[in-house]
Amino acid sequence: MTWKQNLGYCDCNPGLFKSIKGECIAAEENRLQWKGDFGDCTNNIRKRAIREVTPTDTGATEAPWFGRTVNSWRVTEKCGNDQPDFCLDWFAEFNVDSGVCECIEGYEDSIDGCTPWANGDDAAGQAIMDEILRRLRFIENDGSLNSINQKRLAAFERFFSIMEQKALQKARSGCGNRSRNMHGSILDENISMYQAFQTCLAKGDGNHNAIRELVYLYNQWQQAYIWNCQNSGYGKDPQDTTDATGTVCTSVNKKKSFKCRIQYHFDILYSRVFKERPLEW
Structure with missing residues (x-):
């Protein structure tokens, strides 16, 4: 050490x-x-x-x-x-x-060790989801970006509601438990994600790049927590950030796995709403 x-x-x-x-x-x-x-x-x-x-x-x-x-x-x-x-x-x-x-103060006991995330197997994913939506609502309410409106915001809110029911449910299920158990470095992964999350929180509410980083962070959480679950779309090595053995997401299979559903919906966000450079998956 x-x-x-x-x-x-x-x-x-x-x-x-x-x-x-x-x-x-x-x-x-x-x-x-x-x-x-x-x-x-x-x-x-x-x-x-x-x-x-x-x-x-x-x-x-x-x-x-x-x-x-x-x-x-x-x-x-x-x-x-x-x-x-x-x-x-x-x-x-x-x-x-x-x-x-x-x-220690600010950490909670869990089956994976003391973690800075609140109790619950889905705590990290939930926190990241909530922060992405909070920032999208801020930008819509602020009026600084004409391409985001109530209709598009509602569409993303519906999407996150579905993901909350499905991805978060998998994370706290038996397959999510097994995915974390077989991860090999889940304690380090949780600490790394928490530190990255805190960095994003420190950025201004209207910071578009913070949302981009949160999107990548949510994908990282999904890979770490449900990679071995059916229809995850992720490969057999949860520590491989390139996900070399995972599904290659295309327009044909865009809704057939958790990985591709996330990529598909967030690609829409960046191409139609932010009109910025494409996400790099």
Whole structure:
């Protein structure tokens, strides 16, 4: 590990990723999730079950790419009067009052570790969706862009309503859980997305480029959270941002997968509304 001054915490060396065990490990060894909560502190020790997944390649040509076999065991963490040298979770600190390690302020406990996103498997996707719509409504209300009107805004609101029912539902479903479990670096992915989201929030409400970046960020969230779900359209490697093994979206298959539906609708937004350079998928 290396101390990163700009982050304010130690980070893993290149090629390794944060794990819920508090270690830096390779992606193929980092298919881990918490299984339930920590047990009570007994004799200054508490335990929590970890679920480890081994993907089984089914030879599929589209998602779901992998099945899985699951192995579980328990890890221990000091508690009570025996304060640990370090907490298992990267973003947890020992609370003297409670006698246990707890997520730091602004972070929430989840099966993927302490995360800055609010509780809920769909929290990141929901937040990004909401911010895109908020900015589109601001621009429409501001009147600074004649090409966006109530009719077009309503069309995007309907689209997001459908995506909320479908994509977000998949994210919190069994296939979404398995997608994150087999990701290999979902804790780092969540932190990266959160930092990018905060950067977008800091940009002016009428900033068109912030919406462009949020669109890319939403696509990143979808790939990370539902890549192994049926009809996702994403390839078999969720860490590959080029999505080399994913569906190539065309006018013929524009509505046949979650990936292509997102690309199709946001391409319309940029070609017909912003009239700016095309999105680069």
